Amino acid sequence: MAAARAGAQRYPADPARAFVSVCTASEAATGLIESILPAEVAFAEAFHDAAPAPLFPVEEALVARAVDRRRAEFATARACARRALAELGVAPGAIGRGKRGEPKWPAGIVGSITHCDGYRAAAVALGNAVASAGIDAEPNGSLSRRVLEAIALPAERDRVAILATVSPTVHWDRLLFCAKEAVFKAWFPLTGCDLGFADANIAFSADDTAFTARLLVPGPQVCGRLLSSFTGRWVCAGGLLAAAIVVPRRDTHTPPGSRQQPERP
Ligand SMILES: CC(C)(COP(=O)(O)OP(=O)(O)OC[C@H]1O[C@@H](n2cnc3c(N)ncnc32)[C@H](O)[C@@H]1OP(=O)(O)O)[C@@H](O)C(=O)NCCC(=O)NCCS
Numbered sequence: 001m002a003a004a005r006a007g008a009q010r011y012p013a014d015p016a017r018a019f020v021s022v023c024t025a026s027e028a029a030t031g032l033i034e035s036i037l038p039a040e041v042a043f044a045e046a047f048h049d050a051a052p053a054p055l056f057p058v059e060e061a062l063v064a065r066a067v068d069r070r071r072a073e074f075a076t077a078r079a080c081a082r083r084a085l086a087e088l089g090v091a092p093g094a095i096g097r098g099k100r101g102e103p104k105w106p107a108g109i110v111g112s113i114t115h116c117d118g119y120r121a122a123a124v125a126l127g128n129a130v131a132s133a134g135i136d137a138e139p140n141g142s143l144s145r146r147v148l149e150a151i152a153l154p155a156e157r158d159r160v161a162i163l164a165t166v167s168p169t170v171h172w173d174r175l176l177f178c179a180k181e182a183v184f185k186a187w188f189p190l191t192g193c194d195l196g197f198a199d200a201n202i203a204f205s206a207d208d209t210a211f212t213a214r215l216l217v218p219g220p221q222v223c224g225r226l227l228s229s230f231t232g233r234w235v236c237a238g239g240l241l242a243a244a245i246v247v248p249r250r251d252t253h254t255p256p257g258s259r260q261q262p263e264r265p
Contacts, residue, residue, distance in 0.1 A: 033121055033135065036209065036233035036244040040129045044083035045121035046076050053079035056094035073115040081113060081122035088126060102188055112185045119240050131222045131249050134185030134232075136178045137242040143173040151177055151197040159203060166206075170236045175243070176202055182243040183213045183230055190220040190227070190247070200230075209233050211243070223249050 037043055053075035055063070063071045081103070082092045088109065096104035105111050111124035112135045119137045148157065152173070160172040179202050187195045200213040211232050219227035232245035 032119065032137065032235060032237055032240055033123065033242050033244060036235050036242060037123055037135075038246055038248075041123050041125045041133060041246055042084040042087035043121060043123040043135075044080040045119065046080055047118055047120075049073065049076045049120075058094040058096050062097050073120055077113045077115050077120040077122055080120055081111065081124065084111070084122050084124045085109065088124060090124075100188060100192075100194075102185075110189060112182075114181075114185075114242075116240070119242075121242075123244065125246070127249075129249055131247040132186045132189045132245075133247070134182040134187070134245045135242065136181035136185065137240055138174050138178040138181075140171050140236055140239050140241045141174060142171050143177055147177070148173045151180060153198055153201055156202055163204060171241070172204070175204070175234055175236070175241050178241050179204075179211055179213065179232060179234060179243040182232055182245050186230055186245040186247055187220075190222065204234070209235060213245070222247055 031045055033043055033045060049072040052072070055075055055078060059074070059078055063074050066074065078095055081095050085106070086092070090106055090109060093106060095106075098104055103111065103113050105124065108127050109124055110127050110130050110132055111122060112133045113122045114120070114135050114137045116137045117139050121135060121137060123133055123135045125133060143151075148160075152160065156176055160176055163170070163172040180197055180200065183200050183202070184195050187193075195217070199217045200215055202211055202213045204211045211234060213230040213232065215228055215230070219229075221227070227247070230245045230247065232243055234241065234243045
């Protein structure tokens with residue numbers, strides 16, 4: 001971590017160039033999460049572990065006893081994180097791990113990491129613009145009934161069943177799980193506390209790719225306001241699902257899809 005801090009330098013950020021993929025050009029054209037992240041969030045994604053991505057010693061230690069598969073996903077996701085951080089002007093450094101597994105970002109940065117079969121990604125932002133972010137990706141496949149019962153409230157199960165009849169190409173049960181994981185990843189850096197699957201009630205919009213996670217436990221204060229819910233976006237493409245939550249510091253942030261016309265500082 002010391003190496004990361006020591007190496008962290010700031011350069012002018014250019015959010016317009018925030019979409020940097022560590023995958024090939026053709027895969028970049030079908031990138032997954034760009035459409036669900038506001039322009040102030042930089043990200044990088046990969047669809048496979050091309051070559052063993054180099055790790056800093058602190059990171060090596062975190063996966064020293066891991067199986068090859070875990071090591072590869074960890075290293076590729078860390079490489080994505082460094083690519084995304086570079087877009088914010090942060091020089092390469094180690095990204096450690098906190099006690100609950102959370103990535104330890106350089107000072108002044110917030111962000112999130114995800115990996116699943118066929119996908120790795122990291123999203124980062126300047127902490128003076130974004131209070132917290134959570135991203136999660138999952139294969140677009142059904143959850144077992146047992147898992148759905150463990151993670152979903154009765155009302156969520158009912159809504160998922162209805163959505164499955166309306167739009168059967170999306171595995172809404174898996175998307176619910178994905179959204180809950182994104183909620184947790186946004187929640188944890190704000191609170192330092194766990195959040196159970198029954199502690200947030202998620203509703204997907206019928207009209208677009210928005211979703212709301214209503215907190216059923218007291219939420220954290222963000223910039224003087226009490227957070228009672230998170231809003232997020234989801235996407236389904238190429239056999240993958242992804243969900244993203246970005247908590248802005250101010251009331252407004254650049255809507256997803258407007259990456260070409262970013263607000264200049
Ligand atoms: C932490 C958790 C969300 C990870 O999700 P996952 O789908 O298993 O795995 P993903 O690959 O998508 O994400 C893993 C990454 O999450 C990040 N992460 C782990 N713990 C985290 C935490 N406490 N806060 C924020 N991010 C965290 C890490 O970067 C990790 O990757 P890394 O170990 O390579 O650094 C999950 O294991 C968990 O603990 N879930 C229970 C809590 C929950 O989801 N509650 C629902 C609230 S409605």
